Structures are given as structure tokens and as C-alpha cells.
Amino acid sequence: MKMKRYFAPDMRQAIRKVREDQGPNAVILSNRQVSGGVEIIAALDYDEALVNQALGAHASPPDHAAGKTGAAAYAETNNHEEPADSEADAPWDFSDYAAARNDASSLEEIQKELKALRNFMEAPLLQFGWGEMNKIQPLRANLLKRLMLLGLAPALCREIVDQVANAGQMDNGWAASLKLLAGMVPVADDDIVSSGGVIALVGPTGVGKTTTVAKLAARFALRHGRRHVALVTTDSYRIGAHEQLRTYGRILGIPVQTAGNREELTVVLNHAQDRKLVLIDTAGVSQRDLHLTEKLSSLSLGEQRIRNYLVLSATGQSQVQSEVIRSFRKAGLHRCIITKMDEASSLGGTLATLAQHGLPTAYIADGQQVPDDLHPARAEKLVKHAVSLMQRNQDTLAEETLAFNFGGMVANAHA
Known part of the structure; x- marks a missing residue:
């Protein structure tokens, strides 16, 4: 040798x-x-x-x-x-x-x-394996490439393609793949604007919690009347943190109450028992904050049924979104609201994260306009928007990237 x-x-x-x-x-x-x-x-x-x-x-x-x-x-x-x-x-x-x-x-x-x-010694063979797949399984290779461009992780791409490999034609395979992806994305069938309740919006700083509170309050007030809405802020950490919500409250004609701790929140909620909807705007907390659970503990009131809605930015990386979900789940999560849809360049990673963690999405927000830029979440529309972003950005993937992600699949299939 x-x-x-x-x-x-x-x-x-x-x-x-x-x-x-x-x-x-x-x-x-x-x-x-x-x-x-x-x-x-x-x-x-x-x-x-x-x-x-x-x-x-x-x-x-x-x-x-x-x-x-x-x-x-x-x-x-x-x-x-x-x-x-x-x-x-x-x-x-x-x-x-x-x-x-x-x-x-x-x-x-x-x-x-x-x-x-x-295995890496044969790295050139990975490229060969991907090339071989393009030749002997062109439908599979094209579907994998498209799903990767959508922003999905390689493992999820393989999972989807494995189930639609017999679609026959590319158009049929692509449509079947998107339908399968939509079925993996959990969405909520409950509607805050219709059912009301005591709702707390939680999440990291800067994801749009306060603006989302204003949108929900405005929509509910338009349907049921503003006297049925109560606004509460628990953000006592930042200087001037209450002002944005108070500004929205003045515009909507809804007073804003402040609760700096568990006891104050209990008093405020007791006074608001006649309101059909109570919206609680919480302080932004980093998912890596060691005191996250402690800071959100005031929302765990035994006598009050508070439903926590995690506000998640569509512009975040999948790994960060997963970290946020895992951390805030310690405080209990009911639903999710996706914001900044209008600022995202890709949505596939967000959809994959929601599917992975099984956290139902209730609403999506795609702008700053109150109350217009808030919509009930629909899985098919989310996937359609993800495809639209992919086509708009016209991204390409290097063949080396595709080979490293999928090139070994042919060899493994024949092993």
C-alpha cells in the first residue's frame, strides 16, 4: 500500500x-x-x-x-x-x-x-454519494434540497421525504411534503378574543410582548367593549417600563394597573374579577437567567387560573428558540405567539422548532399596527409563508453542504 x-x-x-x-x-x-x-x-x-x-x-x-x-x-x-x-x-x-x-x-x-x-477520510465519497442520489433518486434529492432551503434541519428533511418518496412527480412530492410539514406544526384552536380569561405574556426582552398585549386588548375591546378588559404590568425592573403600555391604555381608554410582586398581583386580579379578559404584560427575562422561575413565580397563583403565552420572535435562530421554550416551560406554558413575522427572512426553522417541542401557536404578528397586525395561527398559512420567503430570498445551498448532510444516505442505504 x-x-x-x-x-x-x-x-x-x-x-x-x-x-x-x-x-x-x-x-x-x-x-x-x-x-x-x-x-x-x-x-x-x-x-x-x-x-x-x-x-x-x-x-x-x-x-x-x-x-x-x-x-x-x-x-x-x-x-x-x-x-x-x-x-x-x-x-x-x-x-x-x-x-x-x-x-x-x-x-x-x-x-x-x-x-x-x-468516515471523514472518505469525504470525497460523500460528494459522490450525493451525486449518485441526484442520478438514481432525483425526486428525493430535489425534495431534500428544497426542504433544506426552507430552513428545516437535515433530520426533519429526511423524515418528511421518507414518507413521500413514492409521490412520483416533483410537484406531487413537494405538495405532499408541505402538507406533511403543516401537519407537524401544532396550532391552537382556542381564541383569546372570543373566550377571554387571565392571560400573561412571557418571554425574553424585545420580542414584542407589550405591543401584542395592546393588539389583543384592542381586538377584544372592539368586540366586547373596553369595560370588559383589564391591563396589568408586572415589569418593575426597567426604568420607564410601564410607559409604553400606559400609552396604549390611554389610546384604548383602558386603565393600566401595576403589580410588582405576587401579593400585589393577587389584589389586582381580585379587583378585576368582573372583567372578561385580563392581560398581564410581564418583564422580559433571558432564557439563561438563573432566576427565571423565581421572577415568574408571581404568575403561579393557586386561586387564579393564569395562562402563560410565550412570545417568540420569528427572527430568532432555531437553537435559541428551543432554548427559550425549554427554559420558560419551567414556569408553565399554555400557548405560543409568534411575532416579527414581517422581519423574518426564513420561517422553516421556527416551524421545525414548534413541531419539535409540540408547543401550539395561537397567534402570529406581522407588523406594528394595532390591532391589525395580529392573526390567528393556521398551519397551512404558516407553511405557505415559509415557502414565500424561500422563493423571495432565492437562496442557494453549496453542493458541499448538501453532500455532508445527505451524501452518506446512499451508502447507508446499501450497507
């Missing part, structure tokens, strides 16, 4: 050198960051039995990175820097290499590299 070391400014150019020199059957044995670029060791006529024979006497437990593919394995094994070898392009034989590094620690290191990078 002949091995050769290659040097290039980046990984893509290094892999290209390997392909040009040794062809598509070459196997990448290791890679590392060096001064000025990356170094790859590749082999032709790779014989795993030979490697195991040389390393078997010093076998070690699999490294924690073993089995990882693509960028994950590369990230874990690409964090050290060593000077480039002056004989970077000289071919050499594996037996010489093993003899030169015959001490136990070196052999163990070799074995760890081989195990941890085995």
Missing part, C-alpha cells in the same frame, strides 16, 4: 490534489492543520487488514469521536497545528512508516486517527 502526503492552503484544494493524483479510489488516512494550510495523508490500494496487523498489538478503545462523519469528525481532529513537512509530496511505503513509529503511544495515535476519521 503506497501512501502519500499532500499539502494545500485549504481542505478542498487538498482533496482535489488527492483526486487528481490517485483517483476516486484513494482513501484519506489523516489530516491536520499546519502552518499555511492543511496536510492530508492519502493511500491507494488501502488495506485495512495491513493497518490492523501493524496496530493490533497496541489496540486501544475507540475514541469518542469514532463513527462521526463529515464536519463533526473533522472539527474534533483538526484543532492542532504542526509545521509542514519539507518532503510533502514524496511517496513512501506504509511498512517504513510503521517501523519509524513503532512505539506504543505512536501506534495508538495512528489507530485513533484511523478510527475517528474513517
